[in-house]
Amino acid sequence: MTQTSENVTWLTQEAYNQLRAELEYLSGPARTEIAAKIAAAREEGDLRENGGYHAAKEEQGKQELRVRQLTQLLEQAKVGEAPAADGMVAPGMVVTIAFDGDEDDTLNFLLASREYASSDIETYSPQSPLGSGVNGKKIGEDASYELPNGKLASVKILEAKPYQA
Numbered sequence: 460m461t462q463t464s465e466n467v468t469w470l471t472q473e474a475y476n477q478l479r480a481e482l483e484y485l486s487g488p489a490r491t492e493i494a495a496k497i498a499a500a501r502e503e504g505d506l507r508e509n510g511g512y513h514a515a516k517e518e519q520g521k522q523e524l525r526v527r528q529l530t531q532l533l534e535q536a537k538v539g540e541a542p543a544a545d546g547m548v549a550p551g552m553v554v555t556i557a558f559d560g561d562e563d564d565t566l567n568f569l570l571a572s573r574e575y576a577s578s579d580i581e582t583y584s585p586q587s588p589l590g591s592g593v594n595g596k597k598i599g600e601d602a603s604y605e606l607p608n609g610k611l612a613s614v615k616i617l618e619a620k621p622y623q624a
Contacts, residue, residue: 470536470537470538471538471551472538475533478529478532478533479533482526482529482530482533485522485525485526485529489522490522493519496511496515496518497515497516497519500512500514500515544620544621546598547619548570548594548597548619549570549594549595549619550571550572550585551569551570551621551622552569552570552619552620552622553567553568553580553619553621553622554567554568554569554570554616555616555617555618555619556568556593556602556614556615556616556617557614557617558612558613558614559612559613559614565617566581567580567581568581568582568589569622570582570583570584570585570593571583571584580622588604588605588606589614592604593614593616596616597616598616598617598618598619599615600616601614601616602614602615602616
């Protein structure tokens with residue numbers, strides 16, 4: 460659960476630990492594994508037409524990019540508490556909204572940084588149009604945000620509760 464303010468990213472202890480563990484894996488065992496893949500592919504001969512070698516090098520590049528992203532994120536992170544269950548929308552909350560006040564047309568999502576996205580629930584960044592529109596609102600309040608076409612959409616906050624992993 461994260462909240463970005465300027466260059467600081469707020470993380471719960473759980474989120475910090477999860478990202479730190481990913482960084483340690485990518486910086487240690489994963490680097491060793493990819494180096495072994497590259498070495499094995501290199502032994503196969505001509506590198507110009509060696510698909511395994513090129514795939515391993517591309518995987519290594521993606522992995523190193525993720526290491527740099529995590530390192531920067533964790534260097535700027537501040538560890539804090541999960542949001543309070545006080546009915547106010549904040550990063551780290553699972554939010555239920557109704558579109559245009561229609562309580563049959565609802566959406567459940569986690570308001571959090573993409574770094575905390577999971578396959579369990581759709582995640583919207585606090586900086587996204589919808590995220591910034593609902594952030595700071597209370598249950599029962601209406602919020603509006605700008606659609607990509609420039610029009611305004613309105614939603615009603617039905618529920619906001621802390622995310623439980």
